[in-house]
Amino acid sequence: MQLRSLRLTDFRNYADAAVEFRPGLNLVVGRNGQGKTNLLEAINVLSGLGSHRGAAGEAMVRQGAERAVLSGTGSAGGRDVRVDAEVKRTGGTRLLVNRVAVERMSASSSAGMLVAVAFSPDDLVIIKGGPEERRRLLDQGAARVRPLGATERQEFERVLRQRTGLLKAASTSHRALATLDVWDESFARAGAVVVRNRLAVLDRLRPEVLRRYRSVSGQAGEVSVEYKASWLEPGTASAASEEGLRAALFDALAKARSRDLERGVSTVGPQRDDVEVLLEGADARLFASQGEQRTLALSLRMAERDLVAANRGEDPILLLDDIFSELDEVRRGHLVEMVAASGQTIATATSGAGWPMAVSQTLTVEAGRVLARE
Numbered sequence: 001m002q003l004r005s006l007r008l009t010d011f012r013n014y015a016d017a018a019v020e021f022r023p024g025l026n027l028v029v030g031r032n033g034q035g036k037t038n039l040l041e042a043i044n045v046l047s048g049l050g051s052h053r054g055a056a057g058e059a060m061v062r063q064g065a066e067r068a069v070l071s072g073t074g075s076a077g078g079r080d081v082r083v084d085a086e087v088k089r090t091g092g093t094r095l096l097v098n099r100v101a102v103e104r105m106s107a108s109s110s111a112g113m114l115v116a117v118a119f120s121p122d123d124l125v126i127i128k129g130g131p132e133e134r135r136r137l138l139d140q141g142a143a144r145v146r147p148l149g150a151t152e153r154q155e156f157e158r159v160l161r162q163r164t165g166l167l168k169a170a171s172t173s174h175r176a177l178a179t180l181d182v183w184d185e186s187f188a189r190a191g192a193v194v195v196r197n198r199l200a201v202l203d204r205l206r207p208e209v210l211r212r213y214r215s216v217s218g219q220a221g222e223v224s225v226e227y228k229a230s231w232l233e234p235g236t237a238s239a240a241s242e243e244g245l246r247a248a249l250f251d252a253l254a255k256a257r258s259r260d261l262e263r264g265v266s267t268v269g270p271q272r273d274d275v276e277v278l279l280e281g282a283d284a285r286l287f288a289s290q291g292e293q294r295t296l297a298l299s300l301r302m303a304e305r306d307l308v309a310a311n312r313g314e315d316p317i318l319l320l321d322d323i324f325s326e327l328d329e330v331r332r333g334h335l336v337e338m339v340a341a342s343g344q345t346i347a348t349a350t351s352g353a354g355w356p357m358a359v360s361q362t363l364t365v366e367a368g369r370v371l372a373r374e
């Protein structure tokens with residue numbers, strides 16, 4: 001898989017820029033605040049997953065402009081591909097693959113699409129941040145490997161919003177209260193599908209995380225990732241069928257009903273679940289050292305890369321955002337190994353020095369302008 005050209009119009013601090021990429025390692029160098037991360041963000045938007053730093057569409061449109069337009073060409077699945085994206089200031093992204101409009105989130109799993117996996121120093125939040133960071137990893141994973149993954153997630157979000165609305169209305173309306181039974185059934189059904197998708201991703205990530213962690217840390221550490229849901233018996237998640245998940249969720253909703261009505265929110269369900277990252281059996285968020293946490297975060301991203309590569313039968317584009325500088329010698333070595341064994345990489349750094357491997361080209365970014373430098 002390869003990105004050949006990228007054109008950005010009114011995206012972040014780029015008024016109008018065109019960039020050509022080469023196979024192998026493309027190094028993007030520039031001082032802070034010049035537009036390096038913005039460039040990688042644009043590539044991530046074209047892959048259908050939105051901003052890798054979770055920015056809203058509006059934030060990505062250049063100040064003073066109404067819409068940003070991105071366009072990328074390259075090859076995927078042995079074919080040429082062209083992807084166009086339009087990000088509106090008023091919200092919403094339109095995506096065209098080979099000039100045909102596609103549903104944005106579903107695009108990330110479709111064959112012949114340019115897909116990227118982004119690594120950033122912020123990845124530490126996967127370990128240190130709140131549960132939503134870890135849920136995002138699984139939900140994005142499901143969207144990447146399962147054609148319906150994104151749609152199924154959206155369906156659950158829709159039912160969740162409906163149920164919240166009913167909970168709030170129920171205090172004054174008997175009809176709302178009566179409708180709640182029906183919505184609990186829909187909630188349990190849609191929720192079970194989302195959790196089943198997450199568990200499937202987790203099952204595939206688990207061995208890769210372990211392998212990557214052992215390799216990067218050089219230690220025989222025990223690493224595991226376990227799904228944690230208040231509505232499931234501990235340790236039963238991975239063996240549960242979709243039907244079992246649905247029944248357990250439906251029961252939990254019934255038990256939580258009076259509390260949910262009181263608070264006007266759904267207090268149990270996939271929107272509250274978490275993933276526990278365990279190092280030697282202990283929650284890494286609480287017990288692992290900073291260095292171990294960093295290695296775990298890196299291993300999780302590498303595992304995500306492995307998952308996408310296995311699913312596609314080819315290497316995704318790697319986006320490394322300023323990650324090299326903050327790693328120690330050993331972790332750097334493993335990162336370099338991964339880059340060398342992968343197809344195309346686009347990496348940013350404040351300096352071009354210190355890469356112990358062949359660089360295909362170095363690009364310089366200055367105030368939203370990109371220059372090729374030999």
Ligand SMILES: Nc1ncnc2c1ncn2[C@@H]1O[C@H](COP(=O)(O)OP(=O)(O)O)[C@@H](O)[C@H]1O
Nearest residue numbers: 012013032033034035036037038059061062063
């Ligand atoms: N919507 C926007 N419109 C114009 N400029 C923006 C927008 N969003 C971010 N910027 C500018 O982009 C620059 C940061 O770019 P970034 O890619 O994060 O830098 P770095 O090279 O350090 O990674 C800042 O100068 C910021 O003001």
Ligand SMILES: [Mg+2]
Nearest residue numbers: 036037038322
């Ligand atoms: Mg940056």
